[in-house]
Amino acid sequence: MPSEETMENAVSAYVARLSAGDLDGVVALFASDASVEDPVGTPPRVGHAALREFFGVAVSANAKLVLDGPIRTASNYAAFPFHVILDWQGRTTRIDVIDVFQFDEHGKIAEMRAFFGSKNSAAVTGA
């Protein structure tokens, strides 16, 4: 089981790399057969090719992630609250999200689930 530090470092790297548009760096955090359910309730994307396509959309939208509290780790999971600012359909939008990462024994993300809904999204005024 990965250490708390390993999992915290992976979360920090995910936030930093996705915000920097480092698509290779983001995908490298995930196991080759990882699944991403974002948001929860939608069909999971599975595998590096699908993840690259999915996170590529976020990079194209100029997504910037900001942690909004401590990273929680438990067993082989990390959960963390954050918000993302992105350009979406001509508007600057903020979405409040909680991500849950499940890690494999190598410290790679095996499963990601993103929790947010319609009430967690708002246009950023004055942007």
Added chain:
Amino acid sequence: MPSEETMENAVSAYVARLSAGDLDGVVALFASDASVEDPVGTPPRVGHAALREFFGVAVSANAKLVLDGPIRTASNYAAFPFHVILDWQGRTTRIDVIDVFQFDEHGKIAEMRAFFGSKNSAAVTGA
């Protein structure tokens, strides 16, 4: 599937009732066969009797919960960041937690998972 409002109201009621020591009120939010894994990685408690015993320990510790950001809802899930202050082994302790509730079709909590680890707990100084 329960509405976002139903799930948000259940989370608000959970926070308020547990902080008020309303054990009956807390248990009533859960399905009769609900499971609680708190923290994630420990054996789940299943059913109202086990939940009453579990939450009774929190009430005895004078647990007070405070939300630390918006409730996120997705599909039949709610996820929320909070901290709890409690009296534990003679000390006042703060724990930063993310809870994930899965709801059944009746708006009851079918599964609760609590994410926190050793680095999310700290003694409250000056208490």
